[in-house]
Amino acid sequence: MSSINPKNSSIKQAIILAAAMLAVFCLIASMMIAVTHHKTAPIIEKNQHEFLMQSLAAVMPINSYDNDLITDSYTVNHSLLSTEDAVVYLAFQNSKPTGAIISAVAANGYNGKIKLIVGVNYAGEIYGVRVVEHKETPGLGDPIEIKRSNWIEQFSDKSLAQPEIQNWAVKKDGGQFDQLTGATITPRAVVAAVKNALVFYQDQRDMLFNLADENKTVAQNNE
Numbered sequence: 001m002s003s004i005n006p007k008n009s010s011i012k013q014a015i016i017l018a019a020a021m022l023a024v025f026c027l028i029a030s031m032m033i034a035v036t037h038h039k040t041a042p043i044i045e046k047n048q049h050e051f052l053m054q055s056l057a058a059v060m061p062i063n064s065y066d067n068d069l070i071t072d073s074y075t076v077n078h079s080l081l082s083t084e085d086a087v088v089y090l091a092f093q094n095s096k097p098t099g100a101i102i103s104a105v106a107a108n109g110y111n112g113k114i115k116l117i118v119g120v121n122y123a124g125e126i127y128g129v130r131v132v133e134h135k136e137t138p139g140l141g142d143p144i145e146i147k148r149s150n151w152i153e154q155f156s157d158k159s160l161a162q163p164e165i166q167n168w169a170v171k172k173d174g175g176q177f178d179q180l181t182g183a184t185i186t187p188r189a190v191v192a193a194v195k196n197a198l199v200f201y202q203d204q205r206d207m208l209f210n211l212a213d214e215n216k217t218v219a220q221n222n223e
């Protein structure tokens with residue numbers, strides 16, 4: 001014959017109650033996370049878009065194009081730019097090509113990837129370069145950010161012809177570009193990535209603008 005032990009039964013009830021309370025708590029917490037995500041996602045997206053637009057404006061004079069850079073952007077997969085997809089924004093004025101903004105990734109920063117954008121005129125001369133994402137050490141590698149120093153501005157007006165390609169290196173490696181005090185790895189990576197973006201543009205410019213022309217013709221024919 002079995003008998004109910006009142007002590008065991010109250011422990012069981014306490015466990016069930018605790019489990020139920022935990023389940024309710026988890027449900028409420030996940031609902032709160034879902035609501036917060038739903039509310040903040042559009043804000044984050046808007047902020048990211050604004051940051052992108054500000055960054056693009058920083059590397060390409062707004063009077064050098066009259067098209068929508070986002071509409072005329074292309075995803076490319078090219079080893080000179082990144083191991084992942086990169087984006088190239090094509091600039092036009094009165095339908096004539098005037099330059100491009102090329103996104104590139106330096107994979108060999110001190111703390112990993114450094115993401116950049118490089119704005120060039122049609123001939124491949126640099127308007128400007130900006131670092132848009134990095135994890136370099138504050139105080140050592142982070143002067144590559146325009147907020148920290150004007151180091152990145154030394155690329156303005158440079159091209160593969162000026163300086164000559166063999167001088168596209170930091171001074172410590174025999175090149176023309178300044179390194180940072182106590183930090184050569186970060187600037188070395190950035191200089192190489194900017195140079196590679198220029199080589200990519202030189203090699204692929206005609207193909208990119210031809211592709212854009214074809215797309216515009218297709219779009220016009222479909223109107």
Ligand SMILES: Cc1cc2nc3c(=O)[nH]c(=O)nc-3n(C[C@H](O)[C@H](O)[C@H](O)COP(=O)(O)O)c2cc1C
Pocket residue numbers: 110111136137138140141142172182183184185186187
């Ligand atoms: C904690 C720590 C963080 C560092 N962060 C960076 C960095 O972000 N970028 C960088 O170029 N060097 C950084 N350095 C310095 C590099 O180790 C290296 O000494 C420096 O880049 C000089 O490189 P070089 O020997 O090729 O001239 C850091 C060093 C330490 C100890």
